[in-house]
Amino acid sequence: MKRKLTLIFFVSVFCLYVNAIYSQNQITGTVRDGADGSPVPYATAALLHPDSSVVTGVMTNDEGQFVIENVAAGNYLLQVSFIGYEKVYRMVNVPPQSYLGEIRIAEDANLLDEVVITGRRTLVEQRLDRVVVNVSGNMITAGRNINDLLKQMPGLVVDEDGNVKLNGRPATVYIDGRPTNLPAEQVAQMLTGMMGDMIDRVELIDNPSSRYEAGLSSAIVNIRMKRDASLGLNGTLQGGLGFTDYNFASRGGLNLNFRTKTLNIFGNYGYNNVPMNYNLEQTRNFGGTLPITYDQYSLMDQKTPSHTFRAGADWFITPNQTIGFLFNGGHTNLDLKTASQVDVSQTGFSKIDSTILSDALQTATFKSQMYNLNYRLDGDKNGVITVDLDYGNVNNKRWQKIQSRYLNADNSELRSPTEFQYNGPNKIEILSFKLDYAAPLSSNSNLEAGIKTGKTVTDNEIVWENLNEGRWELDPNQSNLFKYTEQISAAFVTYNYRFGNLSAMAGLRAEYTSMKGESPTMDTTFTRHYLDWFPSAYLQYQINERQELNLSYSRKITRPGYFLLNPFRSYSDPFTYSSGNPDLKPSYSNTVALRYSINGYSLNISYNALNDIFSQDYVQDDDNHTMALVQQNIGTRQQTTLSINLPFQIAKWYSLNINPTATYIMADTRYSGDKFQKNYLSAFANLNHNFNFSSSFRANMQMMWMKPTYNGYMLIEDMWGVNIQIEKTLLDNRLNLSLSCNDIFNTLVSIKGTMKLGNVNQTIKQEMNQRQIMLTARYSFGSQQIRAARNRSVGIEEEMGRAR
Numbered sequence: 124m125k126r127k128l129t130l131i132f133f134v135s136v137f138c139l140y141v142n143a144i145y146s147q148n149q150i151t152g153t154v155r156d157g158a159d160g161s162p163v164p165y166a167t168a169a170l171l172h173p174d175s176s177v178v179t180g181v182m183t184n185d186e187g188q189f190v191i192e193n194v195a196a197g198n199y200l201l202q203v204s205f206i207g208y209e210k211v212y213r214m215v216n217v218p219p220q221s222y223l224g225e226i227r228i229a230e231d232a233n234l235l236d237e238v239v240i241t242g243r244r245t246l247v248e249q250r251l252d253r254v255v256v257n258v259s260g261n262m263i264t265a266g267r268n269i270n271d272l273l274k275q276m277p278g279l280v281v282d283e284d285g286n287v288k289l290n291g292r293p294a295t296v297y298i299d300g301r302p303t304n305l306p307a308e309q310v311a312q313m314l315t316g317m318m319g320d321m322i323d324r325v326e327l328i329d330n331p332s333s334r335y336e337a338g339l340s341s342a343i344v345n346i347r348m349k350r351d352a353s354l355g356l357n358g359t360l361q362g363g364l365g366f367t368d369y370n371f372a373s374r375g376g377l378n379l380n381f382r383t384k385t386l387n388i389f390g391n392y393g394y395n396n397v398p399m400n401y402n403l404e405q406t407r408n409f410g411g412t413l414p415i416t417y418d419q420y421s422l423m424d425q426k427t428p429s430h431t432f433r434a435g436a437d438w439f440i441t442p443n444q445t446i447g448f449l450f451n452g453g454h455t456n457l458d459l460k461t462a463s464q465v466d467v468s469q470t471g472f473s474k475i476d477s478t479i480l481s482d483a484l485q486t487a488t489f490k491s492q493m494y495n496l497n498y499r500l501d502g503d504k505n506g507v508i509t510v511d512l513d514y515g516n517v518n519n520k521r522w523q524k525i526q527s528r529y530l531n532a533d534n535s536e537l538r539s540p541t542e543f544q545y546n547g548p549n550k551i552e553i554l555s556f557k558l559d560y561a562a563p564l565s566s567n568s569n570l571e572a573g574i575k576t577g578k579t580v581t582d583n584e585i586v587w588e589n590l591n592e593g594r595w596e597l598d599p600n601q602s603n604l605f606k607y608t609e610q611i612s613a614a615f616v617t618y619n620y621r622f623g624n625l626s627a628m629a630g631l632r633a634e635y636t637s638m639k640g641e642s643p644t645m646d647t648t649f650t651r652h653y654l655d656w657f658p659s660a661y662l663q664y665q666i667n668e669r670q671e672l673n674l675s676y677s678r679k680i681t682r683p684g685y686f687l688l689n690p691f692r693s694y695s696d697p698f699t700y701s702s703g704n705p706d707l708k709p710s711y712s713n714t715v716a717l718r719y720s721i722n723g724y725s726l727n728i729s730y731n732a733l734n735d736i737f738s739q740d741y742v743q744d745d746d747n748h749t750m751a752l753v754q755q756n757i758g759t760r761q762q763t764t765l766s767i768n769l770p771f772q773i774a775k776w777y778s779l780n781i782n783p784t785a786t787y788i789m790a791d792t793r794y795s796g797d798k799f800q801k802n803y804l805s806a807f808a809n810l811n812h813n814f815n816f817s818s819s820f821r822a823n824m825q826m827m828w829m830k831p832t833y834n835g836y837m838l839i840e841d842m843w844g845v846n847i848q849i850e851k852t853l854l855d856n857r858l859n860l861s862l863s864c865n866d867i868f869n870t871l872v873s874i875k876g877t878m879k880l881g882n883v884n885q886t887i888k889q890e891m892n893q894r895q896i897m898l899t900a901r902y903s904f905g906s907q908q909i910r911a912a913r914n915r916s917v918g919i920e921e922e923m924g925r926a927r
Contacts (some may be wrong), residue, residue, distance in 0.1 A: 132201065132836070149623065149760075150191040150215060151225035151566065154183050154203055160442035160501055162187025163228065166205035170194065170215075174607040184250075186220035192624060192665060203228060222566025224504060246780075247277065247723060247768065252661055253328040253345075254718075254725070256279075269322060269346060270314040271846070271865065275825055276325055277768040277782045278727060279344065281809050283668025286741060290727055290766045290784065291328045292714070293681075294342035298433075301495070303449075330659070330675040330716045333615045333630030334559075334571055337657040337680045341712050341731065355383045365897030368869065370398035372895055381906075390434035398426045400892040407698075408884035409745045418750065421463040429455040443502065456522075458619045464737065465698070477537050481697055482529045487521040506562025515579075517551040527697050542590035545601070547693070549583040567621040571630075574614045581607040585691040598836035602644060603691040609638040624665040634680075640705050641686055647690070649705050655680060667695040673718040683707040683737060687754045701739065702753040704723075708756050710735045727766040734759045738835050741795050741878070741911055750885075758792035758799075780811040789797065794835070805832040819852040827871065837876040837887070844871025859901040869894040 134414055150170065154163045168189040169180035178199065181520040183189045192216050197673040201223070203211045208228045215223065221229040248255040274281050278290045287310075295302055296310050306547040326345035328335075335343065358379040365372045401423035409415045436447035439482050491513040520738045523543035548770045555577035563569045587601035617630030641648040659677040666672060689703040716729035738757040769781040785806045792799045807829045814822040830844040848863040873891045 130515070148194045148196060148218045148221055149567070149621070150194055150201070150221055150223065151621075152189055153225050154187045154189065154205070155225050155227050155442075157227040157229040157442075160227075160439065162444075163179050163208070164230070166203060166208075169202045169204070171202055173199040174834070190621075195728060197829065208660060209779055221890075222563070226449045232345065246770065247725070250257065250663075252330070252332055253326045256325045258322045258324055272322065273314070273325070273344065274325060274827070274846075275809065275811050276344070277725070277780070277809075278327065278766040278784055281785070281851040289327055289342040289344060290716075290764050292729075292731055292762075292764070294343040297343055297345040298451075299348055300345060301449075305901070310503045326792045329727070330661075330714055331618055331679075332628065333632035333657055333659040334573065334660065335630055336575075336613065337634055337655065338611075338709075339415065339677070339681045339712055341677075341679050341681075353673045353766045355905060357903070359901055359903045360903040361899060363767075363899035365895055367398065368892045369400050371398040372897060374899075375896070376622050384421060385438075385439045387437040389436070390432075392433075392692050393431040394429070396426070396428040397893065397895060398424070400424055402890045402892070403887070405885060405887040405891075409743065409748050415748065416468050416470045418466045418468070419462055419463060420465075423459060423461045425460075427455055429453065443500060443585050445497075445499045447495075447497040447499070449493075451493040452490070453491045455489040457485065459485040459488070461485075470727075473497060475532055477532065477536075478530045479697070480530065481525060483523065483525045485521070485523040487519065492516055500841045502562075504563060506560055509559045511552070511555075511559075513555040513557070515551075517549075519547075519693055521547040523547075525697060541697075543598070543601075544590075544595070545585055545587045547583070547585050547691075549581065549686070551581045553577065553579045557689040568838065571619075572614075572616040574612075576610070576612040576687065579608070579685070579920065581605075581778070582685065583607075583689050583691070601642070601692060603642060603689070604644050605640070605642045605689040605691060607638070607640040607685055607688060609636065611636050626661075626665075628659075628665040628761055629659040630659045634658075634821070635753040638683075640706070642690065645690060655711075666777055670721045671705075671719070673716075673720075675714075675716045678713055679712050679714070679737075681710040681712070683709065687737070699750045699752070702754070704754040707737050707754055708735050710756075723770050725768045727768075728765070729764045730761070731764070732759070732761050736792070738792075743795070757794065758790070760792070761789045763787045776815050778813045778814075781808075782810075783808040788833075790833075790855075801833065803833060804830070806830040819856070821850045823848045823850075834876065837878040837885075840875040842871055844868065850873070857903045859903075861899045861901075862901070863895075863897050865895045865897075866893065 152168070154166045154168070155161065156163055160309070162183070164187055165184045166181055166187070166189075168183065168191065170178040170191055172178060178194075179191060181189050181191055196217050199215045199217065201213045201215050203213075203226050205228060211226060211228050213223065213226065216422050246257055248257065251489065254277070258272065270281065270827070273279055273287065277858065279294075280288045286294055296314070324347045326343075326347065328343040328345065329394040330341075354746065356379070358377065362375040362378055363373065374393075374395045374397070376391065376393040379390045381387070394914040401421070401731070403419070403421040403423065407417045409417070409421070430453070432452040433450070435447060437445055437447040439445050462483075463479075463481040463483070467477045467480040468475050494513065496512045498510045502508070522544065524542070526540065526542045528540045531537050533851050555575065557575040559571065559573035561569065561571040564725075577686055583603075583605045585603045587598040588595040589598050590596075611634055613632060613634040615630060615632040617628060619626070619628045621627075634657065635653075636655070637652045639648070657678045657680070660675065664672045687703045688705050688707060690705055692700045692702045706897040710733055712731055712733040714729060714731045716730075719726045721751040735756045736758065737754055738800050739752040740757060742751040743749075743754055744751065764784065764786040767782065771779045771781070773779055785804060787804050788802070790799065790801045790803075808827070808885045810826040812824040812826075814824075816822070826843075827845075829841060831841050832839055845862070845865045846865050846867060847867060848861060850859065850861045852859050869890075869892060874887070876887050878885045878887075
């Protein structure tokens with residue numbers, strides 16, 4: 124295998140050399156709507172000889188741009204066309220006219236009321252800094268939520284807590300070029316409440332450039348929606364009913380879009396309510412003079428109905444000017460009931476000495492809102508200016524009460540019962556201003572630059588009370604008030620150059636951070652100020668029509684979430700609590716990635732080095748028999764990842780996509796004061812079987828497997844699972860019925876782990892019973908003519924993402 128990979132590499136390098144010698148000219152341009160100036164994606168740019176015979180042709184990308192490669196010098200006729208528009212012709216003399224600028228096309232006056240488009244885009248496209256998965260038309264989406272669909276993306280892993288990894292690295296989820304700005308568990312809830320048929324494509328950016336904020340983790344998953352789908356009014360209405368092993372489940376959604384030539388109004392609402400049950404078994408051995416073992420059994424019943432809202436408007440003032448408004452919101456309620464039994468015995472003896480029975484009730488409300496005001500000025504050759512003003516707020520309220528009884532082996536009272544509760548409201552406010560500029564410098568180069576400044580203010584409070592003789596009494600040692608203010612100012616510049624088959628991009632970003640945290644109840648204050656530089660570089664070589672090679676580098680920073688800096692305690696049971704750490708330092712990473720693709724197959728190799736990584740450290744108190752999970756900077760980690768995407772068309776009606784990912788990790792860390800130096804291999808495999816029995820009847824089966832790996836210091840055993848779905852369309856494709864079953868064998872989210880470190884000796888087994896069968900109906904109404912969504916990014920990208 125190593126010899127084959129080496130041979131492929133040297134052959135690719137040789138092809139690069141040969142093609143560099145014989146590279147020819149190229150023609151570039153941008154196709155825009157003649158009425159409002161918006162880009163027209165997927166339009167056809169065909170190059171013709173003067174006698175009208177076809178030379179070659181390409182389709183425009185999402186921004187309406189096209190590049191026709193390997194054009195010999197001479198005179199040509201360029202034809203630009205798109206369904207519903209009049210064809211446009213332009214004479215081209217190559218090479219003097221290689222850059223054609225903007226080409227405006229007008230709607231056909233004889234356009235029919237309805238246009239049905241049956242063509243499909245390629246499932247996977249390779250671009251300079253990203254891989255694009257064209258979901259619409261290529262994958263079953265009805266009845267599936269976005270969170271489930273993400274698990275089918277090449278190189279993407281979504282765990283049971285909603286954390287997303289791309290090619291082995293943590294990823295931030297974006298929607299339409301804007302980050303979701305929520306913690307992982309709330310992102311998972313939001314994406315679970317959004318219907319998959321709203322997706323147009325997913326962009327996988329495994330090494331973001333300097334134009335992206337450096338603190339947005341080392342990878343980005345950008346979900347492009349079908350917003351702005353047509354002129355007039357259109358939309359979809361969807362609802363689903365089903366059941367898990369223990370509860371009924373429901374979800375639904377509404378997506379609306381209204382557009383004229385000068386105004387576009389859009390919005391969607393999603394609802395998701397899929398209850399889950401947890402079974403937890405764990406054994407903890409406490410050292411000391413008399414070693415004691417705690418065997419714990421817990422049953423948890425969780426309900427998290429969630430609501431998501433998105434609404435906005437774009438006003439096309441002139442063909443070159445647009446003002447837009449965007450609102451994103453989410454509301455999730457948590458209702459968690461836990462019943463636990465802990466049997467206490469002397470280590471090495473099976474006889475139970477005592478038992479502790481605990482009932483925990485937890486309710487929480489998570490609310491988030493983000494407002495964006497955007498202005499765009501398109502100056503053609505003079506460049507494009509975009510201005511964003513953003514405001515966001517997060518309001519979370521959490522209440523928890525734990526009651527515990529202490530019994531002897533004969534069930535008599537060992538000691539008096541205990542009961543405590545706490546309220547934990549927290550507020551986060553974010554304000555940001557962002558200005559970006561992009562302009563072509565020549566026919567084959569362009570420049571981007573921008574500035575941004577943002578301020579974040581957090582206010583967290585924990586009010587802890589103990590029940591004493593029927594009265595709640597404040598516990599000042601457990602209560603806490605924590606305030607945190609942070610301001611980040613940044614500037615970036617990127618330069619993109621294209622020469623023949625070779626494209627290059629280099630960028631540099633500077634960020635100055637000023638932060639202050641204080642806890643009046645703990646009488647602690649800290650301040651920090653630091654300046655960081657974040658370079659990035661990309662190379663892409665089009666070996667030929669079938670092969671492509673990409674090389675990239677970037678430096679990133681991971682700043683601790685706001686709550687990870689707060690030293691307050693949060694209990695999961697009477698013997699386990701977690702707390703933040705105001706002394707946490709940010710973690711930095713350097714990533715180099717190489718991607719080779721041929722005929723839709725791709726091979727990705729990346730190396731990622733991280734220092735000062737922070738994670739939960741384990742602190743065991745043998746006297747009080749408690750386990751503390753405290754955030755600490757624990758050391759360094761290096762990881763090398765190999766990811767392969769192999770699409771196979773087995774038959775006309777059956778296709779298979781195989782996506783294995785393997786990561787070799789070298790960890791040099793420290794837990795509980797002891798060194799944890801470990802080299803290990805983590806692997807994940809995803810197989811997608813697609814069955815197209817007819818144009819209106821399809822099916823899909825997804826199979827996943829993950830080999831044993833480490834989560835921090837804990838060894839997690841292997842997991843596997845199978846999802847299936849059947850889809851049928853009716854009424855001229857407007858009505859869609861689907862039947863799905865997630866985790867059909869109820870194995871995917873079963874976690875088994877062991878941990879042995881110093882005085883820590885723990886085994887854990889957790890099963891989340893979320894096997895789910897769902898019947899979903901979706902109805903599409905209104906005009907179905909295809910138009911492109913306007914791409915906007917906002918300025919509070921990193922801050923709200925850390926608002927957890």
